[in-house]
Amino acid sequence: MPVATACPIALTAAERVRLKKMAYGYKVEHRLRVRAQIVLHAARGRSNACIARETGLHLDTVRAWRGRVAHGGLPALADRKRSGRPARFTPVQIAEAKALACQLPAETGVPLSRWSCPELAREAMQRGTATFVSASTMRRWLAEDALKPWQHRSWIFITDPCFRTRAERVLDLYARTWQGQALGEDEYVISADEKTSIQARCRCHPTLAPGQARAMRVNHTYGRGGALAYLAAYDVHRARVFGRCEPRTGIDPFTALVAQVMSQEPYASAKRVFWIVDNGSSHRGQKAADRLAAAFPNAVMVHTPVHASWLNQVEIFFSVVQRKVVQPNDFTDLTQVGDRLRAFEDRYNATAQPFQWRFTTSDLDDLLARLDRHTADHQAKSSTVLAA
Template identity: 30%
Template sequence: MANRPAAALVLRVGDRERLVRLARSSSGRAGLAQRARIVLLAAAGEAHTVMAERVGVSRPTVIGWRERYAERGLAGLDDEPRSGRPRVVDRRKIVAETLKPPPKRLGVTHWSSQLMAARLGVSNGTVAKAWRDYGVQPWRVETFKFSTDPEWVAKVTDVVGLYLAPPDNAIVLCVDEKSQVQALDRTQPVLPMQPGLAERRTHDYVRHGTTTLFAALEIATGTVTAAVKPRHRHQEFLAFLKQVAKAYPDDELRLVMDNYAAHKRPEIRTWLAANPRIQVHFTPTSGSWLNLVEVWFGIIERQAIRRGSFNAVRDLNTKIRALIDGWNDRCHPFVWTKTADQILRRANRQTTSNTDH
């Protein structure tokens, strides 16, 4: 008797099509789709127990929604207004809690939306929206290093002044070395790009040694004087400086360099003293990003090294030289845009912000 079909529920005119759409909808509320299924099964004359099993709810729930439809039609399937004041989520509290480190018992380095939602008793969607609105991104991390150079202001002003107003009678060259460039060879041949397919290569590789790339970038033209050498000691650096001097035999040179120990060896200072037409301008400690040749190193890394496959250091050196030759055929000036005051103001803001925290 328990499974005896109840009298078929009579649907109101035009409701069947709307109920079918609601029951099949994947974008609407799940509860509303479930209630529409109950009403459709009731209209087919199914027993209450069978409907409960098919829909995955209790028998009283089936009876309740059947009666709600019978009394009020489709409007009866909507949620009743809840009594009491609507819950208000304090998004500022979500952000404030996110800025605190997670408890050690969780064993994590930063919050996820799921962990924060569980901590505050809200949905992870609510947490994610608060993060978006306030620009909080716990999953991201960036690096920084403040310069402790006592001559920070003077060196920034000096180097940036060279970029923005280079001397009329001198050529400005940015000099540095890119050390430990690895000759990596893939374990299988690279599969070339095809329509609809990106270039593919194996994830593993074989190391065949390293090389060091020395470069001097002429900012006015973008021309690069370069050399590849097996090591990057002061001996190799001095040999490269002599190569640069030979490339510009009659010009006054202003060299922008960082504070690497090899750049300040007595042998280097002695040679520079014997060649007064060449003057050095050092970037601040931890301020090598002021050296424009670093931008060029990034270009050569992306265009020739990162995706390359080299079966020996000699092969790597050959391809680097080929890129340099090609670069010098199409080079362009490197233009610095920030003034020294803009850089110093931003550095002061960052330092102040870090101290406040």
């Protein structure tokens, strides 16, 4: 019987370069590298038996890939599409597992505060959703919809009846308007608050600087050197900070901060200086506004809504202080804490730019609308539970 001849393969220069990179590249998968070597040998006119001896492959393997490339070109080197293993879980089972993750454990009678993947897998099996499902499978299902029931965020209902009115005034000031009128060049907006209980923790061993493949090391044990309060006033549009350290917060320390700012230019001779504050005890209510106006006639106190300190831009500056000055806390005494804070003020004021505040009154309306819908849904759900 006649002997079947090997399929001839002719390569272009570009195909040969591509195959060489594939055959000798150290990042190429082993299966692709072997297939590329078979094709290169075949393009040189070598027989299948010779290629099998040189590559250590079975003759049938060489014959198969040589034939596939001869008829399909280089794209035939890739694996063909396969049906794969049949799915072990139906879409209904996966949907039921995800629905379980979207329920609070207390609603299902499980004595847990929040779900974990092993607990979800165990509960799904107990409910008969699946005979067996592993925690890793459950984790993969939840990742498809970015569900993370083991995480939680705290939030609070709006209780201030004048929330929108007060929040709108603050947002208008950030946009340099007041009662529908644009602010003048001699009108300023100050955001002020206190950062309480900044401790001086003296580490029992010196902090070690970072090194190669090693993070900075801070000793866990420390001695307490007391605590102080840091009061700051932030000029919203000029990005300038005025701060002072006090043993504690209160009316007198806050008044001292106001006097520190209002006694210097351009605030002393300004037409109006708006002070945005929260509802802390140092500056709460109309009495605090009257006290400020009596001491400085050109000062106007504007309160944020209750539980809305996030509208106060000085809180952003405090977060910067926390990250860059306070943490990790390693100070010998309170004097060093105060010196570090004052030095940071000078450094910050030298290069600071105003915060890019993007939350507007339109965003406020959208937020309140979402909260109203959420409140209505919550009340409807509570009514249904009580009726049942």
